[in-house]
Amino acid sequence: MTIHHQPGKERIDAVRGFNRFYTRQIGLLDEGLLKSAFSLTEARVLYELAHRDGLTATDLARDLGLDPGYLSRLLKKFEERGLVERVATQTDARRSSITLTPGGRAAFAPLNQGSHDQVAALLDRLSAPEQDRLVKAMQTVQRLLGESAEPKVPYMLRPLQVGDIGWIIHRQGLLYAQEYGWDETYEALVAEILGAFVKSYDPKWERSWIAEREAEVVGSVFLVRQSDAVARLRLLYVEPSARGLGIGRRLVEECIGFARAKAYKTLTLWTNDVLSSARRIYEAAGFKLANQERHHAFGKDLVGQNWSLEL
Amino acid sequence: MTIHHQPGKERIDAVRGFNRFYTRQIGLLDEGLLKSAFSLTEARVLYELAHRDGLTATDLARDLGLDPGYLSRLLKKFEERGLVERVATQTDARRSSITLTPGGRAAFAPLNQGSHDQVAALLDRLSAPEQDRLVKAMQTVQRLLGESAEPKVPYMLRPLQVGDIGWIIHRQGLLYAQEYGWDETYEALVAEILGAFVKSYDPKWERSWIAEREAEVVGSVFLVRQSDAVARLRLLYVEPSARGLGIGRRLVEECIGFARAKAYKTLTLWTNDVLSSARRIYEAAGFKLANQERHHAFGKDLVGQNWSLEL
DNA sequence: ACCACTTACTTGACTTAGTCAAGTATCAGT
């Protein structure tokens, strides 16, 4: 599924620049903690022990990237000082599960507080929105570079919030410009549709679904009332990064379910034949192609299609 | 100008989590380079020397956070190996300007290539849009935590691009919701206005200005034709992070200049009295309050104002 | 049950990296 690219020199340089920057940044933060009785590595080990239970030496060495020999001695020293306890595991007598003693927790507390205060001071130089942007950006970096552990909840659906329609307009505008070369009139059309949707929103007959994944909007669909009998599905979209999770299908299903519940007779939609992945979803959901016609829009020659589903 | 806040425990924890994550990340990257003849610190010194001219030992120690004594020995070793040359500066005989010799460059090249390849491999695991998001996020972190060296160009104005109107709708919706508690109908209004603007755009009589700062949209304004004689200024906004740079004033000036050039007779605008910073800009530009009236919109009781400027 | 192979640590013998304090030479201001 991963698409391979020539990463591009500017990107590589930007990442290398960030690495140099953050190497220094971490160095600065360490300096502050150096006054304590523990080295950075010791502090990292204590942190892990304080936050996770039943760790073995191997776990620590792996997660922190430490030499087993070095770690062994380090733990021995901790044990002698009464900071940790090692208990051989039942299942495997070679391993021992390492836990902080109350004394170890007491030793860790000021260290932890120091690091906490230091970061608090760092953040305090920024305004609240800047802090938010920083945290979001860090989470983005971590998510992209991390082991990409799949989130427990792959996605969730929620109703529209402030900021959503602008975001959806932005993303759809960019996406269809990139993927199909459509011009800014498509983005404008989305803006008009969504502006009108909110303005004349009738909660009894209409609804929107926003798919969210790790606090990011990754898809959406809107159902609008066309007449007593006919509902229209509009603006189905799923972020490329979230494709393959069944979000598109799920959004269409929600629409159909809602339309049935509201006793609409027909669910219609308009799309263009180039949007093949959307078309497959509509077909699978039972939509039939009603008619199609060539038209010129969004700077391209297109084939518009009307699909409908009898409910 | 900086507003102080209680940084909030989740944010602090998020930043600390990122620091632990990136400590490990940097550790991993170093491991790869450890096979070379140089230590991480040596590599950092070589990198600096390869990319900046006329550095002194003090510069290096400061920028990389190194102990002067340690650095001194390190440089001595480099000099003995013929990697660097030290020339006492004319102005100050205590300092010497350190430069890489051709041999030093030759020694640095594979190191540099190794780091480059390593990062390229890291990036290659991501799709192109993910790479972009990563780089953007890293730049955000760096900008926020860095010495915040003011960009050379504080901002630039450019015409509308695909993605802009959605972004502006998104930001204005969120901003006015946060600052004034307006509901989603304001965002919808912006969407309708901008959708219509693009749809019926007449380049001869209308224009948009987007203010960009470090590749981020930080403000915008739109001028639309109302009649042969009357132009209307719409949707002036400036990001809070970019306020105080005169962007708002500049955007309004551009509008006025354009309106004059097109021989409009009057420039009008509608706003609400709660938007006091915008009002100050209009007043300073010579706009006069034509009339105002109470109205209920965006979930609030407001006072709408019409301002106009005879050109 | 036994053998070969792996894993989870441990230990000894190192090297490297970094620190700290006390120097020397030079400069900047008065």
Next chain:
DNA sequence: ACTGATACTTGACTAAGTCAAGTAAGTGGT
């Protein structure tokens, strides 16, 4: 010319980390 900084340098350390060899315990195949 004198005072107090600055820009290194050097000596004497300690801490931090590495590497290879070893031991005890598990795992899988026959």
